[in-house]
Amino acid sequence: MLNSSLQQLGSALRAKKISSVELTQLYLDRIAALNPALNAYITTHAETSLAQARAADARLSGGTAQALTGIPIAQKDIFCAKGWRTTCGSKMLENFVAPYDAHVIGQFNSAGAVNLGKTNMDEFAMGSSNETSYFGAVKNPWDQNAVPGGSSGGSACAVAARLCAAATGTDTGGSIRQPAALCGISGLKPTYGTVSRYGMIAFASSLDQAGPMARSAEDLALLLNTMAGFDERDSTSLQRDKEDYARDLSKPLTGLRIGLPKEFFAEGLSSDVGKAVETAIAEYKKLGASIVEISLPNSKLSVPVYYVLAPAEASSNLSRFDGVRYGYRAPDYTDLADMYEKSRAQGFGAEVKRRIMIGTYVLSHGYYDAYYLQAQKIRRLIAQDFTDAFKQCDIIIGPTSPSTAFKLGEKGDDPVQMYLSDIYTIAVNLAGLPGMSIPCGFGAANMPVGLQIIGNYFAEAHMLNAAHQYQLATDWHVRTPNGI
Amino acid sequence: MQWEIVIGLEVHAQLSTSSKIFSGASTAFGAEPNTQADAVSIALPGVLPVLNKGAVERAIKFGLAVGAHIAPHSVFARKNYFYPDLPKGYQISQFDLPVVGQGALTIQVEPLSGNAKPYEKVVRITRAHLEEDAGKSLHGDFHGMTGIDLNRAGTPLLEIVSEPDMCSAAEAVAYAKALHSLVRWIGICDGNMQEGSFRCDVNVSVRKTGAPLGTRREIKNLNSFKFMQQAIDYEVQWQIGTLENGGKIQQATILFNPDTGTTHAMRSKEDAHDYRYFPDPDLLPLDITPAMLEQVRATLPELPQARRERYTSEYALSAYDANSLTASREMADFFEAVLAEMSPSPQSSPASGRGGERENQSSTSAKMCANWLIGEVSAQLNRDGLEMTQCPITPQQLGGMLQRIADSTISNAGAKDVFRAMWSEGGDADAIIEAKGLKQVSDSGAIEALVDEIIAANADKVTEYRSGKDKLFGFFVGLAMKASKGKANPAQLNEILKRKLSG
Known part of the structure; x- marks a missing residue:
């Protein structure tokens, strides 16, 4: 049951081979047993989950079930879910119970899915290792001394450790793809505007995008069908016809043109990751794809551009956490300014404060043109690189992350080293393109390697097709960590 | 050497939409604190702004009314600062790309000094932009604490910025009044100054004739024309006094205290905020298509300036009468409705009634009608504290009465009796004349x-x-x-x- 696809689970539920309550209880028991070590979940609430499961069972009996009805899904703790504590990995929101549902939560609720709990994450999604969470680091199920990646590290860990059937994540600079790669699962960041950001706590609004995390491309397609769609509550949500992301899964890859950006295979890529990716490329050739070398000349600027723009937006987005209306307020203060200073100093962790400082700086009078405006210009050049590249190829393939999962604490003192962990993923967010990561082998110390697939705008179905065909031909995605 | 006064205004007009600029919460005034504060107004984590089209239409309407350029592409920006009644820690406003560009407003100035004659002046409008209002901090309600009421947070405002074209308190007040009349005239703002629907910030500086502009001080949040005049008068004297005594003016934001009639500094330029403006990534740029522009243009009523000109040219009314009649759209509409009642024949409608006896006739009626409206009707409304819309006499009733003066059925003295009876008891002129026996003997x-x-x-x-x-x-x-x-x-x-x- 734990290794069934969502499609199989759905069929089993509809055929009454298992009830949603039984399935939910199965996962709750696993969470109770494994989560103390892995720390993938910040909050679970068995009663609420089981109540949803009972409602799903009624729906399954009533014949009104949809594809995901009764299936237990883990939700990244960045999504507001009515009645659920929603912390965003921060002390600032340690006791914040959301009074409303995010669009994504609402979509899963109407599909009849079960909310299994809220997964751990880097504080306010700022981090690539899940070590910045106020609720403690998440462990990588393949090696509990290694990081799971971040910021959606809790979701990636939960999927890899079979602590949920599937999960949600959000991706601002790689926060779905990088942890998916490091935990050996599949994750997709859709085209910006595909999934409504309503109710998703903002980090960098122009980059944030929610997406699914699961064990296979096929599962991702099913989840994305539920998550995507126009939402008038998000002005950046795209008004497009509803599509079936699974429609192209079984198409053969004959004639597929795959672009390999030479910049992604240069210095900085560890050899074990490089080797796994090369093997995957060979597999694609076998499946009928042709390979073109492309260039993304400005992609080397994506990390510095990102670390101007994302903190700029974050510095403003996080201003609402001021201790006035909700969230953490310092117990002792002398006046208004002191209350602000102490509440924010005590409520935010070091990485969040660092980014607020950077963001405040780059937006300041006299620096705005040199940093923020300049970064916006380069952002357009980076997007243009992709537009040019997609004239030569259908999808772009490369490594998701330059290395496999690093050890806990290894990069804690060096933020720049940490930031470079997202060097291949960030450009995709800056361009607003869809990107995904699927397992493509194992590197040193038997840690999983992720293959990144980048598509043109709205090419999700196409990318999922390429991923699914690869997963039909390989078994990396069904491998399970020892002891799981 | 003479001192010259330089004044520019920033006016915040609250747009008359029923919901807020970025959410569906109500904008009605006077509700219990925080009962109109939805998730967006409170700035809960995860909420997003969605632009209210009604606010945009009203901004466009204003732009068209002052002959301004309407930007086909404008941008919402975040103005970042911390304050307890600013829930997001930033205000969504427009910065370098406002929706309304340069325009102009013609104002009628009535000088305050006795002998000077009224004159017309054109004040240039620099820009007008959309933004959201903040909430209210209630400092007096809780001992040792400040209450926050977020009902007002997110109320749509149009900030209208003028060029420093005014050189006296009289001109500043005339401009503010003209603007106040215009926003009500075109139906984008209720103009209620007591409730804060129309708030004025006045930038004042003085200089020796011909010298470069002096340093300005900004008087914030004036909510009555009387206070505006008092505040400017005081501030001008203070600045001249300071300079003549060898002092310097420091740029500052100041408040006017109506109780003492004086101004005092709220903050100086040194503690001015760095607002860190940047385009709001939660909102798309505001694109206004030519079709949308035309759609709004079609809803624009005849403007006060056009009516003033029509009243003087077609009805030969004096500039004073034309001004008074166009002080509000209600007054002007009332005037025209009365006039229509007095000249029921379609040939004598303003559009076709040209030249000769008919025009004389209609201008006589117009003059009579103007005198009654500006005189008796306005005085009676004032006395009873009523708005034009609450006038107990209908245009049909008044027109019927004026008709009886014109055809000599009643005298002017008799008409005043009829008017008083109509005001307090209702009824049409003929019935009152009959009942009171006021018919003139013309036999x-x-x-x-x-x-x-x-x-x-x-x-x-x-x-x-x-x-x-x-x-x-x-x-x-x-x-x-x-x-x-x-x-x-x-x-x-x-x-x-x-x-x-x-x-």
């Missing part, structure tokens, strides 16, 4: 008989009159009026008396 036979009787009964006075004591004419008029119980048509009576007395 020349009856008046002649009456005059004959008086001449016969006062032979001595008649002799005196005829021997040159002209002043006695009034004595005879008085007797005749008394005998007619005040109903004799005065013009007719004069004519007959004069003829008969001269023998």
Whole structure:
């Protein structure tokens, strides 16, 4: 049951081979047993989950079930879910119970899915290792001394450790793809505007995008069908016809043109990751794809551009956490300014404060043109690189992350080293393109390697097709960590 | 050397949408604190702004009314600062790309000094942009604490910025009044200054004639024209006094205290915020298509300036009358409705009634109508504390009465009785005239008989009159009026008396 696809689970539920309550209880028991070590979940609430499961069972009996009805899904703790504590990995929101549902939560609720709990994450999604969470680091199920990646590290860990059937994540600079790669699962960041950001706590609004995390491309397609769609509550949500992301899964890859950006295979890529990716490329050739070398000349600027723009937006987005209306307020203060200073100093962790400082700086009078405006210009050049590249190829393939999962604490003192962990993923967010990561082998110390697939705008179905065909031909995605 | 005063205004007009600029919460005034604060108003984590189209339409309407360029592409920006009644820690506003560009407003200035004549002036409008209002901090309600009411947070505002084109308190007040009238005229703002729907910030500086602009101080949040004038007068004197005593003006934000009539600094430039403006990534740029522009243009009423010109050219009204009648759209509409009542024939409608006797007729009616509206009606409204829209007399009623003055059925004195009765009890003019017996005697036979009787009964006075004591004419008029119980048509009576007395 734990290794069934969502499609199989759905069929089993509809055929009454298992009830949603039984399935939910199965996962709750696993969470109770494994989560103390892995720390993938910040909050679970068995009663609420089981109540949803009972409602799903009624729906399954009533014949009104949809594809995901009764299936237990883990939700990244960045999504507001009515009645659920929603912390965003921060002390600032340690006791914040959301009074409303995010669009994504609402979509899963109407599909009849079960909310299994809220997964751990880097504080306010700022981090690539899940070590910045106020609720403690998440462990990588393949090696509990290694990081799971971040910021959606809790979701990636939960999927890899079979602590949920599937999960949600959000991706601002790689926060779905990088942890998916490091935990050996599949994750997709859709085209910006595909999934409504309503109710998703903002980090960098122009980059944030929610997406699914699961064990296979096929599962991702099913989840994305539920998550995507126009939402008038998000002005950046795209008004497009509803599509079936699974429609192209079984198409053969004959004639597929795959672009390999030479910049992604240069210095900085560890050899074990490089080797796994090369093997995957060979597999694609076998499946009928042709390979073109492309260039993304400005992609080397994506990390510095990102670390101007994302903190700029974050510095403003996080201003609402001021201790006035909700969230953490310092117990002792002398006046208004002191209350602000102490509440924010005590409520935010070091990485969040660092980014607020950077963001405040780059937006300041006299620096705005040199940093923020300049970064916006380069952002357009980076997007243009992709537009040019997609004239030569259908999808772009490369490594998701330059290395496999690093050890806990290894990069804690060096933020720049940490930031470079997202060097291949960030450009995709800056361009607003869809990107995904699927397992493509194992590197040193038997840690999983992720293959990144980048598509043109709205090419999700196409990318999922390429991923699914690869997963039909390989078994990396069904491998399970020892002891799981 | 003379001191020259330089004034520019920033006006915040609250747009009359029923919901907020970025959420569906109500904008109604006076609700219990925080009952109109939805998730967006409170700035809960994860909420997003969605632009209210009604606010955009109103901004466009304003831009068209002042002949401004409407930006086909404008951008919402975040103005970042911390304050407890600013829930997001930033205000969504427009910064370098506002929706309304340069325009102009023609104002009628009535100088405050006795002898100077009223004049017209064009004030340039720099820009107008959309933004959201903040909430309110309630400092007095809780001991040792500050209450926050977020009902007002997110209310749509149009900030209208003028060029520093005004050079006296009178001009500044005239501009503010003209703007106030205009926003109400085009229906984008209720103009209620007590409730804060129309708030003025006034930038004041002084300089020696011909010198470069002086340093300005900004008087914040003036919510009455009277205070505006007092504040400017005080501030100008203070600045001149300071400079003449060798002092310097520091740029500052200041408040006016109506109780003392003085201004005092709130913060100086040194503690000015760095607002860190940047485009709001939660909102798309505001693109206004030509079609949308035309759609809004079609809803634009005839503007006050156009009506003023029509009233002076078509009805030969004085500039003063035309101004007074166009002080509000309600007044102007009322005027035109009364006029329509007085000239029921379609040929005499303003559009076709050109030249000759008809125009004279219509301009006579217009003048009479203007006099009554600016005089009796306005005075009575003032006395009863009513708005034009609450006037107990309908244009049909008033028109009917004026018609009876025009056709000599009643005298002006009689009309005032009719008017008072109409105001307090209602009813149409003819019924009141009948009931009160106010109909003038215009039957020349009856008046002649009456005059004959008086001449016969006062032979001595008649002799005196005829021997040159002209002043006695009034004595005879008085007797005749008394005998007619005040109903004799005065013009007719004069004519007959004069003829008969001269023998």
